[in-house]
Amino acid sequence: MSLDISFIGILIGSIMASSVPLILAASGELITERSGVLNLGVEGMMIIGAISGFALMVITDNLFIAIVGSMFSGVIISLIFGFLTQSLLTNHVATGLALTIFGIGLSAMLGKNFVGIPGKEFPILFSSLRESIPFFGPILFGHSIVLYFAFALPFLTNYFLKKTKLGLVVRAVGDSPVSASNQGINVTLVRYCCILYGGAMCGLAGAYLSLIYTPQWIENMTAGRGWIALALVVFATWSPIKVLIGALIFGGITILQLHMQAIGFRIPVQFLSALPYLMTIIVLVVISRDSRKIKLNTPSSLGRIFYKEK
Amino acid sequence: MIKIEKRNDVPMALYFFTPFIAIILTILGGGIIFYILGFNPIEALKFYFITPISNLYGLSELLLKATPLCLIAIGLSFCFKSNNWNIGAEGQLTFGAIVGGGVALLFYNQEGFYILPLVILAGAIGGMIFALIPAILKTYFNTNEILVSLMLVYVSKLLLDYLVVGPWSNPEGFNFPETRQFSDSSRMPLLFEGLRIHAGIFLALAAVMLSWFILYKTYLGFQIKVSGLSLKTAKYAGFKGKTMILVVFMISGACAGLAGVGEITGPIGQLHRMISPDYGFTAIIVAFLGRLNPFGIIFASLVVALTYLGAETAQIFLQIPKYTGQVFQGMILFFLLASDYLLFFKVKILNLKKNELRH
Numbered sequence: 179m180s181l182d183i184s185f186i187g188i189l190i191g192s193i194m195a196s197s198v199p200l201i202l203a204a205s206g207e208l209i210t211e212r213s214g215v216l217n218l219g220v221e222g223m224m225i226i227g228a229i230s231g232f233a234l235m236v237i238t239d240n241l242f243i244a245i246v247g248s249m250f251s252g253v254i255i256s257l258i259f260g261f262l263t264q265s266l267l268t269n270h271v272a273t274g275l276a277l278t279i280f281g282i283g284l285s286a287m288l289g290k291n292f293v294g295i296p297g298k299e300f301p302i303l304f305s306s307l308r309e310s311i312p313f314f315g316p317i318l319f320g321h322s323i324v325l326y327f328a329f330a331l332p333f334l335t336n337y338f339l340k341k342t343k344l345g346l347v348v349r350a351v352g353d354s355p356v357s358a359s360n361q362g363i364n365v366t367l368v369r370y371c372c373i374l375y376g377g378a379m380c381g382l383a384g385a386y387l388s389l390i391y392t393p394q395w396i397e398n399m400t401a402g403r404g405w406i407a408l409a410l411v412v413f414a415t416w417s418p419i420k421v422l423i424g425a426l427i428f429g430g431i432t433i434l435q436l437h438m439q440a441i442g443f444r445i446p447v448q449f450l451s452a453l454p455y456l457m458t459i460i461v462l463v464v465i466s467r468d469s470r471k472i473k474l475n476t477p478s479s480l481g482r483i484f485y486k487e488k
Numbered sequence: 489m490i491k492i493e494k495r496n497d498v499p500m501a502l503y504f505f506t507p508f509i510a511i512i513l514t515i516l517g518g519g520i521i522f523y524i525l526g527f528n529p530i531e532a533l534k535f536y537f538i539t540p541i542s543n544l545y546g547l548s549e550l551l552l553k554a555t556p557l558c559l560i561a562i563g564l565s566f567c568f569k570s571n572n573w574n575i576g577a578e579g580q581l582t583f584g585a586i587v588g589g590g591v592a593l594l595f596y597n598q599e600g601f602y603i604l605p606l607v608i609l610a611g612a613i614g615g616m617i618f619a620l621i622p623a624i625l626k627t628y629f630n631t632n633e634i635l636v637s638l639m640l641v642y643v644s645k646l647l648l649d650y651l652v653v654g655p656w657s658n659p660e661g662f663n664f665p666e667t668r669q670f671s672d673s674s675r676m677p678l679l680f681e682g683l684r685i686h687a688g689i690f691l692a693l694a695a696v697m698l699s700w701f702i703l704y705k706t707y708l709g710f711q712i713k714v715s716g717l718s719l720k721t722a723k724y725a726g727f728k729g730k731t732m733i734l735v736v737f738m739i740s741g742a743c744a745g746l747a748g749v750g751e752i753t754g755p756i757g758q759l760h761r762m763i764s765p766d767y768g769f770t771a772i773i774v775a776f777l778g779r780l781n782p783f784g785i786i787f788a789s790l791v792v793a794l795t796y797l798g799a800e801t802a803q804i805f806l807q808i809p810k811y812t813g814q815v816f817q818g819m820i821l822f823f824l825l826a827s828d829y830l831l832f833f834k835v836k837i838l839n840l841k842k843n844e845l846r847h
Binding site for chain 1: 494573575625629630631632634635636638639640642643646647649650653654769770772773776809811812813814815816817818819821822825826828829832
């Protein structure tokens with residue numbers, strides 16, 4: 179293996195590709211958490227997105243319908259979470275866990291007939307530029323449209339939260355639901371919207387896995403990425419741009435680990451596979467040590483139930 | 489007309505009654521799912537909930553599956569009662585099984601009465617050590633225990649995979665990913681000839697009694713309950729919060745480790761990749777369904793064990809995919825949480841006619 183410049187370009191391109199599901203899911207969850215709702219069902223919503231995207235692709239043979247459908251199914255499944263936590267005022271942590279368990283079971287049930295069906299090639303953009311420009315070609319070009327969207331999303335999210343009125347409303351609801359409510363903001367409605375948006379992004383993240391990254395359906399194919407996405411939001415201390423950085427670090431570890439396996443590194447495969455999970459723990463420890471830093475951007479009402487006496 | 493009012497205090501009878509509502513709603517929901525999948529719902533539900541336990545073998549299988557669920561849920565109840573979200577019991581179970589299994593493999597060609605107790609003890613200690621990782625990181629580094637305990641599940645499963653494929657694989661095993669068979673002295677004694685139910689059930693029952701005693705009769709139990717209700721009160725009362733977090737995680741990890749060791753020394757008899765069908769995660773549901781009450785958990789573990797058995801039976805007889813079991817488990821928790829609404833709010837159906845008469 180030569181470490182020439184074009185190889186590094188390809189390597190960076192593949193790191194970007196592997197970070198996409200994390201960026202999408204973490205950006206979605208970030209908005210949800212910014213509104214004060216802790217949805218631990220990311221893994222469940224992602225896996226539902228993965229199976230529904232793949233199933234729709236097989237049934238309709240239309241990738242556009244598959245992508246939109248996966249987001250829609252993410253919305254539907256997050257609606258269960260929204261109804262329970264917002265209308266029936268259930269505990270966020272327990273409801274999110276139920277969503278994950280339910281989602282994994284449901285996806286395996288729905289996906290039973292889709293195991294072993296080969297996926298379809300997803301169109302990539304600017305494929306000619308990818309080949310013709312050394313180094314920057316494989317980094318900037320030849321990706322799916324979802325990847326470009328994912329890399330724009332943290333900036334859009336940042337703009338939304340900091341520069342728009344709606345973004346301010348979301349932050350107000352997350353930081354102080356009572357005063358937001360006194361200002362005439364419908365806290366429950368805002369939170370519903372943020373939960374559904376998070377669901378849509380997690381659905382898309384799942385579809386990216388089953389349609390683009392590894393185009394096929396495998397049971398449990400999200401393999402903990404939803405939980406890593408949740409950790410990323412903490413890692414990023416609820417700031418969208420840092421989500422992007424964090425996701426790239428994790429994408430890097432995943433790719434590095436795969437390459438080390440491929441070259442036949444002397445370390446057992448299982449230890450390399452455990453790296454992303456161990457890394458998550460280490461990163462969380464480093465970030466969380468300074469509690470002031472964590473508290474700076476943490477939505478103050480995160481995970482707390484808001485109830486307005488009617 | 490329907491009117492909703494906030495309750496001032498939660499009626500205890502209702503608190504223990506709503507799990508039954510949740511179970512009934514889950515069965516109805518399951519019927520609807522079976523109907524959508526194209527099965528006769530009545531027949532499917534019968535194969536799911538009645539056929540599996542209509543003979544002695546089935547009942548033994550039910551207890552066999554309820555044993556680890558009960559053990560883990562008992563441990564988790566300590567964590568959940570004190571607001572510590574240990575959701576990595578599956579990892580603690582796996583690590584307990586690895587440590588216990590390691591000891592059992594040391595004695596693979598020996599017999600002796602002392603072997604099984606050593607194996608069980610090793611399993612409990614293994615689970616305890618593994619649970620201490622998120623607990624220490626939480627207390628001293630302010631790290632979120634949910635994420636850490638969950639990440640460790642993946643780590644423990646990869647470690648088990650490494651061991652059974654690599655250094656611990658059976659030298660005469662034709663490269664199958666499994667260890668040697670444990671010697672008979674490392675196996676849980678069977679309770680009845682021809683049935684798989686084993687002495688591990690006594691461990692679960694002992695855990696139930698002990699947890700009841702700790703939670704309701706000791707100072708530690710009092711601290712745990714107060715911390716769960718209000719952290720501020722606990723601090724004001726001068727409880728040592730950090731020590732308590734470490735203790736509840738250790739109890740919880742030990743229980744999960746025992747469950748793991750019960751599985752490998754009971755029905756399995758060796759280590760391989762698939763030692764637990766996600767008992768560690770399902771036990772979270774058991775703990776909630778049992779209302780974090782030791783005796784409630786016994787009941788809940790039987791109900792949830794039935795969803796495992798029912799899923800297997802329904803797959804054999806009706807070719808219903810076995811994953812419906814997990815769907816059922818998710819639904820139970822959804823409905824349970826939803827029915828909690830009745831605990832905090834009074835739904836009044838006002839009879840307008842009566843009111844009109846009075847005027």
